[in-house]
Amino acid sequence: EAGVAQSPRYKIIEKRQSVAFWCNPISGHATLYWYQQILGQGPKLLIQFQNNGVVDDSQLPKDRFSAERLKGVDSTLKIQPAKLEDSAVYLCASSLDLQDYQPQHFGDGTRLSIL
Amino acid sequence: SQQGEEDPQALSIQEGENATMNCSYKTSINNLQWYRQNSGRGLVHLILIRSNEREKHSGRLRVTLDTSKKSSSLLITASRAADTASYFCAPGGGNQLEYGNKLVFGAGTILRVKS
Numbered sequence: 001e002a003g004v005a006q007s008p009r010y011k012i013i014e015k016r017q018s019v020a021f022w023c024n025p026i027s028g029h030a031t032l033y034w035y036q037q038i039l040g041q042g043p044k045l046l047i048q049f050q051n052n053g054v055v056d057d058s059q060l061p062k063d064r065f066s067a068e069r070l071k072g073v074d075s076t077l078k079i080q081p082a083k084l085e086d087s088a089v090y091l092c093a094s095s096l097d098l099q100d101y102q103p104q105h106f107g108d109g110t111r112l113s114i115l
Numbered sequence: 116s117q118q119g120e121e122d123p124q125a126l127s128i129q130e131g132e133n134a135t136m137n138c139s140y141k142t143s144i145n146n147l148q149w150y151r152q153n154s155g156r157g158l159v160h161l162i163l164i165r166s167n168e169r170e171k172h173s174g175r176l177r178v179t180l181d182t183s184k185k186s187s188s189l190l191i192t193a194s195r196a197a198d199t200a201s202y203f204c205a206p207g208g209g210n211q212l213e214y215g216n217k218l219v220f221g222a223g224t225i226l227r228v229k230s
Contacts, residue, residue: 042220
């Protein structure tokens with residue numbers, strides 16, 4: 001099966017600019033996750049979708065970050081305006097559903113650098 | 116979900132040797148997952164062990180779980196240069212309605228296998 005697809009792979013922007021990332025999960029996976037991974041740390045969950053509804057966005061900085069999954073398949077994550085501390089790798093993952101034993105499948109991420 | 120704490124932070128071994136990584140957590144779990152992350156890539160699910168299991172094998176991987184000590188270990192036997200990666204544990208919560216398959220990752224163990 002095809003894995004989780006993310007684009008772009010790399011993005012360099014200046015602070016205060018906006019940026020968007022795209023994710024296409026594994027076909028049939030109802031649950032989609034966005035993580036932020038800062039260098040030297042583990043991934044931190046930003047938002048979790050079940051189909052096109054938000055399950056958890058408690059750690060999403062909502063003043064600058066937004067995400068949507070309008071048709072319950074692809075998702076976009078946006079940052080506007082970007083800050084220096086947003087430099088990180090943004091990982092998208094998907095799982096079959098919310099069941100506790102479902103492994104998460106990750107894309108290779110988008111590496112964002114803020115100048 | 117709760118965060119697992121991996122130990123050691125870094126491990127360097129020779130090819131062919133065994134590598135052991137440990138994970139500790141604080142409250143009761145239903146399952147615990149191990150993931151691997153190669154440099155510049157997303158996380159890859161390695162193995163899941165349920166709370167009623169004490170040991171599980173997958174190829175060269177052996178995972179143990181001691182719920183009384185709230186700890187798990189990942190053993191990689193006959194290591195190869197390709198095993199060089201970061202390894203993360205993720206304790207899984209038992210309350211599906213509360214946790215919804217959310218995972219919290221620690222900083223991981225960086226394994227370097229020298230050839």
